[in-house]
Amino acid sequence: MTTLSGRFEILKESGSYRNGRFLGERHSFLTPVFMPVGTRGSVRLFPHDLLDQIGFEVVLANTYHMMLRPGADVVAKLGGLHRFSGWPNAILTDSGGFQVMSLDANFDLDGVSFRSVYDGAKAYLTPENAVRMQELLGSDIAMVLDVCTMLPASTDQLKEALYLTISWAKRSKAAHNRSDQSLFGIVQGGTDATLRKISIEATCEIGFDGYAIGGLAVGEERSLTLETVQLCCDSLPQDAPRYLMGVGDPYSIVHAVELGVDMFDCVAPSRVARHGVGWTSNGKVSVKQARYVASEEPLDPNCECDTCVRYPMALLNHLFKVDPVTLGVLLTRHNLTFMKTLISWCRKAVEEGNFNDPKRFVETYYS
Ligand SMILES: [Zn+2]
Known part of the structure; x- marks a missing residue:
């Protein structure tokens, strides 16, 4: 067993792939791991006690939804997301960036404005308040606010999103205070190898507890998804967990684990079940x-x-x-x-x- 960094240990590795353990201050989990998506504090149609019975060690909750309903401050008053949602194990919260992207959102250098999906009220998300919301929710792992681009996109569009994501990653890290919560950076750049490398270098220089590969499975061919995953895994630090965001079909999971990915989330297993x-x-x-x-x-x-x-x-x-x-x-x-x-x-x-x-x-x- 090799302990490489404070919050991640590699239990077994061979070539590009590895089994590991994420060691949070409050909760730990083995990797590779699949995180069911509890969008609004619960997986649709499936209470957390049933997830616990299956043996899941970590779930994902969407900051975007929780900040609008019931509100991050309400959850904080109730003792945090673990207590509020009846989940005794680890929780990862996303930053809200991905949900906002799919709405009619307006980005500027400072943040992103959008209308609530619930009542149309105007809302504004900045890197600082995305961190603040996640600190209030009290998740084990928080994500920086990033700018994700749907593919295909022009190089200029990808560059713009990439540099904004890097600048927001710096601000997110500076704003993050909660020592019992890990903060992950997000790598962008579409399927452009040069941009991915720029993103990885800049994000690693800022330094995070883990690194997410964002901006994939957003319209590109699956072969390109996996090619980009490989490029990222080859360049990301060995001693930190790698999280492939939003990709969770069986084919991609097996291939991505072989390429060196440690964490996955996807709504598909519960979505197809409802159909x-x-x-x-x-x-x-x-x-x-x-x-x-x-x-x-x-x-x-x-x-x-x-x-x-x-x-x-x-x-x-x-x-x-x-x-x-x-x-x-x-x-x-x-x-x-x-x-x-x-x-x-x-x-x-x-x-x-x-x-x-x-x-x-x-x-x-x-x-
Ligand atoms: Zn069965």
Whole structure:
């Protein structure tokens, strides 16, 4: 075991990939890790106690939503996000930048103005108040406010976003006071290798507890996503965790772990569940198909989650028609269990120094 920095230790590494442990002041977790997304303080249709049962060690919460409803100061008065959301393990909060990007937002050098998705009220986010909100929420890991660009984008657009992100990263670090909370920087630059390198160098010079690869899976081809991930992993410091933001399909996870990524988040497992789709060891399964009307088979014969152990496909097919909410709960449980199993498989591959099996699996069923 090698302890390389105060908050991250490498347990096993081979070539580019590694198993590690993030050591927060309050909570720790093993890496590689998948973080379910609890947008508004909870994963949709899935209470935190059920996430805990599956064995997740860290969840993501969206600062943007929590600052608007119920408000970061309200959460702080209630004892912080862990207490408020009934989550005993680690929490990572994003900065709100990504949500703002998808709205009709106006960026200037100082920050970004937007209208609340809830009531249309004007709101303004700066690097300093994004940090302040996350300190109030009391997450274990806070993210700097960045500027993410949808792809394809011109070099000028990417450059503008990149330099603003670097300047905001400096201000975020200067504003950050909470010693029991880690702060991660975010690398931007689209799929442009030169810009990525500039971003990595400048962000590492500022110095953070971990580094996120942002601005990917926003419209580019998946091969370009992974090419950029490789470039980033080759250049980012070995002794800090690397977090690939918003990328969480099975294919990308397995390949990105092999390239050296430690942390993932994605809404997809719970989103597809709400549309009646299970991610299984036999590929994607849509429970609404007529062939399941009288099927006694489980959703996934190789899964030990309660959804697969207790219920036949006939019930899931029936719920799709009569009670989609309950079906969403059952499929979310299965899909998140699937993600947990996939990550465990990746850890085993790191341990054994061989990614052939998980790669063959995702190439067969999830490419
Ligand atoms: Zn299952």
